[in-house]
Amino acid sequence: MKRFLDWWANPWGQPRTLAVVTWLYMLWAIVPVCIAVLFSFNDGRSRSVWQGFSTRWYWGDPDQSVLHDPALRGALEQTLKLAGLAMLIAVPLGVGLAIGLTRWRGFGARPVNFLMLFPLVTPEIVMAVSLLLVFVSLYKIQLGTTAQALGQVTFSISYVVLVVRGRLLSVGRQYEEAARDLGASTLGALRLVLLPLLAPAIFASLMVVFALSVDDFVVTDYLSSNSSTQTVPIKIYSSVRGTTTPALNALATVMVVATLVAVTFAALVYRRFNKLQQGGGGAVSELAALEA
Amino acid sequence: MRQRLLWPSFALPGAIWLVLLFLVPTYAVLAVAFGSVDPIFSNPVPVWDPLHWQFDTMRDVLRQLRPGEPFWTVFVRTFVYVTLALAGCLAIGYPVAYYLSRHARRTKKLLLVLLIVPFWVSYLMRMLAWVGLLLPDGLVNRALVDLGVLSHPYGWLDGQASSVIFALVYGYVPYLILPLYATLDRIERSVLEAGRDLGASPLHTFLHVTLPLSKHGIMAASVLVALPMFGDYYTNDVISGSPRTTMIGNQINLFFQGGPQRTVGASLVVVLSVLLAALMSYYLWVTVRASRDLV
Amino acid sequence: MSVGVIDLVSLRKEFSDVVAVDGIDLHVDGGEFFSLLGPSGCGKTTTLRLIAGFERPDSGKIMLDGVDMAATPPHKRKVNTVFQSYALFPHLDVFDNVAFGLRRRKEKRAEIRQRVLQVLEAVRLSGLEHRRPVQLSGGQQQRVALARALVLNPAVLLLDEPLGALDAKLRKALQLELKGIQEQFGITFVYVTHDQEEALTMSDRIAVMSEGHVEQVATPSEMYEEPETAFVADFLGVSNLMTVEVEPDGSVCRIKLGDFTLRALGGAVGARGDARAVIRPERVRVEPYESTGENRVPGMIERVVYLGSSEQLVIRLASGEVVNASVANDGSERNYVQGTAVQAHLPADALRVLPPPRL
Numbered sequence: 042m043k044r045f046l047d048w049w050a051n052p053w054g055q056p057r058t059l060a061v062v063t064w065l066y067m068l069w070a071i072v073p074v075c076i077a078v079l080f081s082f083n084d085g086r087s088r089s090v091w092q093g094f095s096t097r098w099y100w101g102d103p104d105q106s107v108l109h110d111p112a113l114r115g116a117l118e119q120t121l122k123l124a125g126l127a128m129l130i131a132v133p134l135g136v137g138l139a140i141g142l143t144r145w146r147g148f149g150a151r152p153v154n155f156l157m158l159f160p161l162v163t164p165e166i167v168m169a170v171s172l173l174l175v176f177v178s179l180y181k182i183q184l185g186t187t188a189q190a191l192g193q194v195t196f197s198i199s200y201v202v203l204v205v206r207g208r209l210l211s212v213g214r215q216y217e218e219a220a221r222d223l224g225a226s227t228l229g230a231l232r233l234v235l236l237p238l239l240a241p242a243i244f245a246s247l248m249v250v251f252a253l254s255v256d257d258f259v260v261t262d263y264l265s266s267n268s269s270t271q272t273v274p275i276k277i278y279s280s281v282r283g284t285t286t287p288a289l290n291a292l293a294t295v296m297v298v299a300t301l302v303a304v305t306f307a308a309l310v311y312r313r314f315n316k317l318q319q320g321g322g323g324a325v326s327e328l329a330a331l332e333a
Numbered sequence: 334m335r336q337r338l339l340w341p342s343f344a345l346p347g348a349i350w351l352v353l354l355f356l357v358p359t360y361a362v363l364a365v366a367f368g369s370v371d372p373i374f375s376n377p378v379p380v381w382d383p384l385h386w387q388f389d390t391m392r393d394v395l396r397q398l399r400p401g402e403p404f405w406t407v408f409v410r411t412f413v414y415v416t417l418a419l420a421g422c423l424a425i426g427y428p429v430a431y432y433l434s435r436h437a438r439r440t441k442k443l444l445l446v447l448l449i450v451p452f453w454v455s456y457l458m459r460m461l462a463w464v465g466l467l468l469p470d471g472l473v474n475r476a477l478v479d480l481g482v483l484s485h486p487y488g489w490l491d492g493q494a495s496s497v498i499f500a501l502v503y504g505y506v507p508y509l510i511l512p513l514y515a516t517l518d519r520i521e522r523s524v525l526e527a528g529r530d531l532g533a534s535p536l537h538t539f540l541h542v543t544l545p546l547s548k549h550g551i552m553a554a555s556v557l558v559a560l561p562m563f564g565d566y567y568t569n570d571v572i573s574g575s576p577r578t579t580m581i582g583n584q585i586n587l588f589f590q591g592g593p594q595r596t597v598g599a600s601l602v603v604v605l606s607v608l609l610a611a612l613m614s615y616y617l618w619v620t621v622r623a624s625r626d627l628v
Numbered sequence: 629m630s631v632g633v634i635d636l637v638s639l640r641k642e643f644s645d646v647v648a649v650d651g652i653d654l655h656v657d658g659g660e661f662f663s664l665l666g667p668s669g670c671g672k673t674t675t676l677r678l679i680a681g682f683e684r685p686d687s688g689k690i691m692l693d694g695v696d697m698a699a700t701p702p703h704k705r706k707v708n709t710v711f712q713s714y715a716l717f718p719h720l721d722v723f724d725n726v727a728f729g730l731r732r733r734k735e736k737r738a739e740i741r742q743r744v745l746q747v748l749e750a751v752r753l754s755g756l757e758h759r760r761p762v763q764l765s766g767g768q769q770q771r772v773a774l775a776r777a778l779v780l781n782p783a784v785l786l787l788d789e790p791l792g793a794l795d796a797k798l799r800k801a802l803q804l805e806l807k808g809i810q811e812q813f814g815i816t817f818v819y820v821t822h823d824q825e826e827a828l829t830m831s832d833r834i835a836v837m838s839e840g841h842v843e844q845v846a847t848p849s850e851m852y853e854e855p856e857t858a859f860v861a862d863f864l865g866v867s868n869l870m871t872v873e874v875e876p877d878g879s880v881c882r883i884k885l886g887d888f889t890l891r892a893l894g895g896a897v898g899a900r901g902d903a904r905a906v907i908r909p910e911r912v913r914v915e916p917y918e919s920t921g922e923n924r925v926p927g928m929i930e931r932v933v934y935l936g937s938s939e940q941l942v943i944r945l946a947s948g949e950v951v952n953a954s955v956a957n958d959g960s961e962r963n964y965v966q967g968t969a970v971q972a973h974l975p976a977d978a979l980r981v982l983p984p985p986r987l
Contacts, residue, residue: 069503089471160355175361224704224729258567282464
């Protein structure tokens with residue numbers, strides 16, 4: 042007992058209370074998700090009472106499993122399709138914007154810089170409503186995949202700019218100047234030196250856009266047309282309170298696993314980039330810095 | 334001359350995109366909120382020219398915002414929920430961020446990974462997890478009944494304000510911890526050691542050095558979390574679904590997804606945006622200031 | 629030998645709120661090791677960047693071998709730079725870093741290979757071709773940066789504090805090596821530094837800069853022995869600067885230091901009225917109080933600082949001025965202690981008169 046009290050009160054040790062709070066938080070944040078994943082393997086129809094292990098909700102059930110229910114499978118496909126489109130469009134636009142805004146010091150740079158920050162602080166419902174209204178009443182764009190992709194790109198661009206600009210500022214202008222000094226033209230310096238140096242940030246922003254896209258609910262929901270353009274989050278939202286089967290958990294689990302695999306892969310690649318260029322530096326803390 | 338146009342041309346596509354799909358849509362909300370309503374189909378007719386704007390709907394909305402009127406209740410409820418949820422997020426998030434930035438050593442990497450995991454799990458998946466736990470025959474009720482705290486299962490999902498606030502805390506706290514961690518991590522250890530060296534106790538050092546230095550970080554992170562909470566309707570729908578807990582977001586959503594009164598919905602969006610403008614400007618101010626320090 | 633001659637004519641560059649380079653004129657000979665020396669913010673780096681082409685001058689000319697280059701972009705100038713932080717491309721290995729410029733010129737593969745290996749040998753980096761910059765030591769990185777610029781056979785090599793990031797010992801070794809390479813390649817070096825010792829050791833000529841203009845251009849020994857302005861005297865080594873009054877007396881220049889009248893042979897001997905006089909600490913002779921003769925001022929030793937190879941004596945003169953004297957530690961027995969009354973001998977040939985500072 043005395044040893045325990047000494048350990049607890051050691052002024053040079055870690056503050057025990059904080060450590061306990063932190064670990065409890067971690068458990069609280071992650072265990073519920075793990076339980077939800079567990080119930081996706083439930084043999085029965087309940088999402089709260091364990092009835093044995095089975096993979097029926099993934100592929101076993103001929104009608105209601107993720108693999109065989111067209112609504113669930115469609116949601117998965119639509120989610121990935123939108124994520125692909127968003128990455129493909131938002132990343133080049135954002136990279137261009139980041140490079141342009143850091144290098145361009147003239148009239149117009151300031152307002153665009155300011156405008157770029159707004160999507161980050163606008164509540165999603167405000168953005169969703171405004172996009173819905175403008176598509177319906179001004180641009181006459183059919184709701185559905187196109188509208189959803191346009192919406193997702195709009196809120197993703199700013200994140201790409203933040204990630205890429207952070208890297209640009211830390212890289213500085215010296216490498217470009219060195220390239221110019223050694224005979225490369227402005228565009229040559231950009232292609233041969235700046236883009237390779239930005240590669241980790243571009244890669245990271247692809248991941249960020251992927252995560253934003255597959256997680257997005259509000260904008261995607263407002264701009265969806267009918268059940269054929271429902272994504273996984275929409276599907277969860279619309280059926281979670283009804284009488285539903287663990288197939289919903291299975292659907293969500295597939296998404297979680299897909300995201301985690303992509304992110305782990307990304308972290309490994311990112312670390313490799315960094316090793317080559319800066320001699321290490323934790324990929325994890327880098328990614329943490331990115332999110333913040 | 335070609336040189337001078339090079340960099341703007343990189344920014345141009347993105348800038349045009351933001352103008353067409355952010356700026357113009359924002360204006361469209363105004364055009365609808367101050368527009369008219371088709372008398373036959375009762376769908377909104379946007380008015381693009383501010384000189385012809387009509388203020389009937391807005392007047393009506395503002396009238397309903399007076400104390401005792403329906404929108405008043407919803408707005409007050411939203412502010413109470415968001416304030417409580419934010420307080421909960423800070424109560425949990427600050428100690429965790431503080432521990433991570435100051436004290437975690439060998440476990441720091443692991444903790445950081447665990448901290449980021451919720452970011453990569455879809456928000457609605459995390460809500461789905463809690464719905465499963467809070468169902469009448471869910472683990473929470475069974476555990477409480479087994480322990481003798483409750484005599485029979487409690488209807489956590491039947492329009493309980495406490496459940497909604499709890500879910501908001503659970504949903505948003507990761508978004509608070511990470512920026513808090515970044516702020517606290519930036520404070521030099523030597524500054525804190527100087528505090529101790531000059532005779533301050535750990536508590537005093539925290540109160541007089543750490544807290545003032547992280548003040549703007551805490552505020553900015555809080556704003557970053559509060560803004561989306563004000564527009565949140567899905568957490569509420571998933572965890573409660575009852576009119577007893579309706580927030581502004583639900584009200585707006587109702588006008589857009591449920592009924593034909595989009596003009597009223599757009600007016601509410603305008604009111605909400607005006608109310609949040611102060612918070613948004615504060616965040617923008619901190620961000621612009623920080624980026625100026627960087628350059 | 630007229631390759632690599634630089635002429636700066638009334639060169640001026642202003643940034644939003646400060647004048648970085650305030651109309652300077654400079655001439656650098658071909659094959660010369662020329663240093664721009666000054667404190668940070670004096671405009672030396674901006675001058676270098678103007679020559680390199682990273683900045684566009686507001687007015688004035690930059691002539692290279694008689695041709696104005698002010699409108700030529702950096703990649704078309706026969707001038708290369710060694711950057712302060714080296715700016716080695718982190719995504720390329722040593723070979724590709726050095727080959728970068730040759731590839732931009734579309735040289736043949738075999739030619740590139742041969743020249744890269746040759747220059748790497750010259751800077752003693754053979755065998756490290758496939759290392760990444762992060763795998764090299766500071767000194768090695770510095771030499772890669774040098775090789776990368778030298779391989780292009782520039783007419784002029786610009787070096788922006790290339791040794792600033794290295795520790796003192798390595799810096800000493802590399803100073804000599806740099807000088808050797810410059811002599812071997814025979815090209816013009818324009819070298820920016822704030823380290824006066826570095827400039828004195830390596831340069832053929834030095835330009836001391838302050839607040840955007842050139843204070844003095846001279847060889848290292850002239851610069852040290854015959855500073856023309858108080859700024860130069862103060863910036864290069866320790867100097868004793870004294871406020872004096874000049875009274876020309878026929879062909880000799882007499883200066884009044886308090887109640888004492890001294891004879892000065894150097895500097896602006898034609899000046900009159902208020903001026904400043906300077907003398908280097910190692911030229912101040914410390915003599916017993918009893919000694920007599922011209923240019924002797926009585927004083928008292930206030931402090932003795934032991935420096936190893938010498939002793940520094942801080943002497944308060946009877947006129948009120950404080951003078952530093954440096955006495956070589958040559959084994960002769962001198963017991964200077966605090967409080968000793970002495971005669972400070974300020975020899976006429978070591979005493980220089982400087983015009984009053986520019987307003």
